Amino acid sequence: MDYKDMLKDIKNNNLKRVYLLYGNEMYLKDYILFDIKKKYIDKAFESLNLIYIDGKETSTDLIINACETLPFLADKKIVIVEDLPLFTTKKETSNIDEEELCNYLRRLNISTCLIFIINEEKIDNRKKVVKTIKQNGEIVQLLKLRDMELIKWTQSIFFKNDKKVSKLDIQFFLNQVGYYDASSNRTLYDLENEINKICSYLGDRTTVEKKDIEKGVIKSLQNNVFALVDALGQKKTDIALSIFNDMILENEPIQLIFHMIIRQIRMLVLTKLYEEKGYSQGDIAQKINVPAFVVKKLVSQTRNFSSSRLDLVLEKALEVDRAIKTGKLEWKLGVEMFIAELGE
Structure with missing residues (x-):
């Protein structure tokens, strides 16, 4: 289930008894909670019908007690539990009895909507509590918009x-x-x-x-890396070196810069390969798992490289990476040599 499906539940007055929200786009979490408050919570009774619980400080009894109290002059009571360690693989101490919580979720009061929020990209789907929520409510993944x-x-x-x-x-x-x-x-x-x-x-x-x-807008690291590789494709060594040194002055770690350069080259190799095999830009986007507008830029950039030159660039990048990591080259010097050699 994605955030739009939960918004439909709110709009249609069809809230499930329990939800688990997780992901890396917390703007969507706040958007959902805003809609819930607007639909179900009277400001005059907000302190009685909307309960926030810190998952790192709570216990099973506290969650159950918050859910058991009936809503006051309202159809729904909303209980929000944020960052309960139980849902992730991280080993953190917790006062939660998973078995007891699972048993309660199966008989949760229909007048209560219990919402667990995890500010993490992943949850542990092996956990019994996750499976119980799937059976009795909905799991909502808050992904970046595309x-x-x-x-x-x-x-x-x-x-x-x-x-x-x-x-x-x-x-x-x-x-x-x-x-x-x-x-x-x-x-x-x-x-x-x-x-x-x-x-x-x-x-x-x-x-x-x-x-x-x-x-x-300040240019992102990826944007600068794209411009650097673009300069390499056009054999404009001075521009590529200038971009590289500007990134260092902006306190970007050299290791990360070079990692992103290698990643960019790998994406170009794959884009060129799929394009030559007749794949559409939409298909390429799915294959390399990037948005369509990024593929459009990649396809444009591959025009500066032949397939053989791309393979050579990637081989040289990996060679320099090995030399740096084995102590044969210093980071800054190694990257500058890589840029200079490929610009010739």
């Missing part, structure tokens, strides 16, 4: 600020902020902050242009 859904959301935030922006410029904005970068932990909250900065910079102007985005 493709058109992300574009529509971004457009709506600009619109909320009374600004207009084209879809092409939205894609440019998303590339710049690095929402989908492999090393990125950016959320929709971060994107919203970046949008607010751009809108403040615009002042009374109502149309957002590419130059406004360039001035208002």
